[in-house]
Amino acid sequence: MSFARVSDVSLKGYDQGQGWESSWRKTPALASAQGVCCDLSGAPGNPKPNYYTGSELTFTPLGGSDPLTAPLLSKDGMYHGGDVSPAVKTLHKLLIGSLGAGVTPATFYVCDYLGFYPLVDMDSTDTQTMTNTLTLPRYSDGLGVQAVLVATNPYIGGAQFYLNATCYGGAVADSRIETSNLTTFIGTVIHSGAPTVVAGGPWIRMPADCRGIKQVNSITFTAPNGGLAALVLVKVLGRVMTNEITAYSEHLFVEQGVRMPRILDGAYVNMFCIPNGSIAGVPINGMISSVWN
Amino acid sequence: MSFTSIDDIVAEIGAGKFWRQDFVKNYAATNVYAAGTAAAGRWYDMTGYDQGQYVHGNYVYNAHFMAGLAGWTTSSANVSWDAVNTAAAKTGGAAESISQNTDCVNGTTYQVIYTIAGYTGSGNVTISLGGTTGTNRTANGTYTENIACGATANAPVVINFPTTLSAGRVDNIIIRRLLAFTPYTDAAKGREINVWHGGDVSPDTKSLMNIGSVANAATAAGAIVYLVDMLGVYPQIATNSASSQTLNNTLTLPRYTDGKGVRAFYTLSAANGANAQNFSMNYTAPGPASGRSLGAVVANTASAVTGHMSHTGTAAANFGPFLPLGGGDTGIVSVQSAQFSAASASAGFVDLVLCRPLAYIPVTTAFVAAERDLLTQLPSLPHVVDGAVIGVIIQFGAVVVSGNQWTSYIETAWG
Secondary structure, three states: OOOOOHHHHHHHHHHOOOEEEEEEEEOOOOOOOOOOOEEHHHOOEEOOOOOOOOOOOEOEEOOOOOOOOOOOOHHHOOOOOOOOOOOOEEEEEEEEEOOOOOOOOEEEEEEEEEEEEEEEEOOOOOOEEOEOOOOOOOOOOOOOEEEEEEEOOOOOOOOEEEEEEEEOOOOEEEOOOEEOOOOOOOOEEOOEOOOOOOOEOOOOOOOOOOOOEEEEEEEEEOOOOOOEEEEEEEEEEEEEEEOOOOOOEEEEOOOOOOOOOEEOOOOOEEEEEEOOOOOOOOOEEEEEEEEEO | OOOOOHHHHHHHHHOOOEEEEEEEEEEOOOOOOOOOOOOOOOEEEHHHOEOOOOOOOOOOOOOOOOOOOOOOEEOOOOEEEEOOOOEEEEEOOOOEEEEEOOOOOOOOEEEEEEEEEEEEEOOOEEEEEOOEEOOOEOOOEEEEEEEEOOOOOOOOEEEEEOOOEEEEEEEEEEEEOOOEOEEOOOOOOOOOOOOOOOOOOOOOOEEEEEEEEEEOOHHHOOEEEEEEEEEEEEEEEEOOOOOOEEOEOOOOOOOOOOOEOOEEEEEEEEOOOOOOEEEEEEEEEOOOEEEEEOOOOEEEOOOOOOOEOOOOOOOOOOOOOOOOOOOOOOEOOEEEEEEEOOOOOOOOEEEEEEEEEEEEEEEOOOOOOEEEEOOOOOOOOOEOOOOOOEEEEEEOOOOOOOOEEEEEEEEEEEO
């Protein structure tokens, strides 16, 4: 069961030890640009970087505890205390800050990274068909699952692309056509917004009737874009912000704007960031706390 | 019933009664509403802008083919999505068609608009509604017809391509009943507007818990992002007429049926050109109390920006975001007529929207995320009723330009 009342959080999570707190630190090595979303999972630091290694265009799960199926396990992400089933785990607190103006003010998305399709060739205008022998390790019906295209090699940008995906409920749909930004840096979300191009948000936009992505069937670029990318499937747990380079930001997910994002067994937790500029060499660090009952 | 305590909220969310939805609104020149030079202090209806571009009152889903052929049935694989031109394209030497069921009513006349492009070959391209076929078309162009819906079951809109058309595409298919109230729900007409909020939960009561938004440019900051439940629209009130225009109310409010708390705004769907003109309307207030008039003289502003709620702004007699109701009125059940005091210079149109306000959030600074906790920070927990179509209107704080966007989210819970 989950928590029945607010007081359970301190009682169970802290008095009775049903909680965990981890520190984390990311110091991205590569540049980024103001307003363009970046994937922090690939940045050096703690937890260790995620390089999206796997077979070309083949769904590769993240998380869990089996190294034969996933290149990075649950413990390789922001550690949240391990499996607790049949108890239910909730993200409780996130402390986050960066003392550099390259990062702050910034918006962060804490996500359960479910898996990815590596080595999408952004220069190819052929439809690139995905292999889905393995399926979503969590949120297996796809409800609320989003897709994001992360550059794993430098790119030129300016081209458009779309996905064909199987949505929650089984319907097959094409995404809205997305436009690559011109940011060019590894680790950036290539379709995220920059004021000078007509780009979207951090997540690839699906049609109104698609409530989430169960699997991606293919990706098609309509013109060469340059570079390689990983197509990542995530479940967003929460969004937090930092406003001042002189102050860390603390977020409570139970008592403050009650939302209680659930962290499933096996979750590989990491973050995306929409920074104020280049995050290269700028440490971002904090704490993540979970509680369960 | 709704939540009884914070403990109750914790228990319900812990049981999984929670939904989080990210969304983006992007003021873009290539959208259904073409972005122009926007003015600070004016309100803009984001319905026609990504994500989820939609023309008010349209009976057709995915009319602009922004994301594949969702909602459409094709005769064969020879009709496919043209991703570059965001259109439905026909190839090959066979007769082909693309169709979609509608809820148009047999015998009722609808305005039907569609665009043909890339016409190669010969022969007649036609559109039909409920089995009633429109005019034969043999060239590229945007065509407007008035078609009385036929008796074919499910009132399909069908576009037929002849064998002799070797290539061609169609786009921007709009079917609307002019001046007639067109209700919106999250499973039917208008659902492209909707920020998905988790679906029907009755007999539970759903509340908006948290909202957030961040602007991607200085010109997008200083804004107010306002979430409303879009209830429906009276499409295409002409601005170049000084006569009273009678509105049809065969269809009624889909939610908040007693009209309490329902507000109105209108949004420009075709540029109206210069001319000083005031707007008035005759409506029925909750009670019901018929024959009500607006509570003030409302000045309409000439504008070239579709999506501009042209009764808003900083000029004298501008009101925003909603039209001022008559004294003592607590909402709107229906609107019987609308009138401009003078004809505009151009043949413009506005769409009169009825909505239920939910919550707003000021976005103060570029890249600084604004967040509102509607439980402890601003206790209100606005209800999101089954079928709600959560749309976005924004007061711009500066000269917003194409490419400015607001990356946003909502979180709902129910119990």
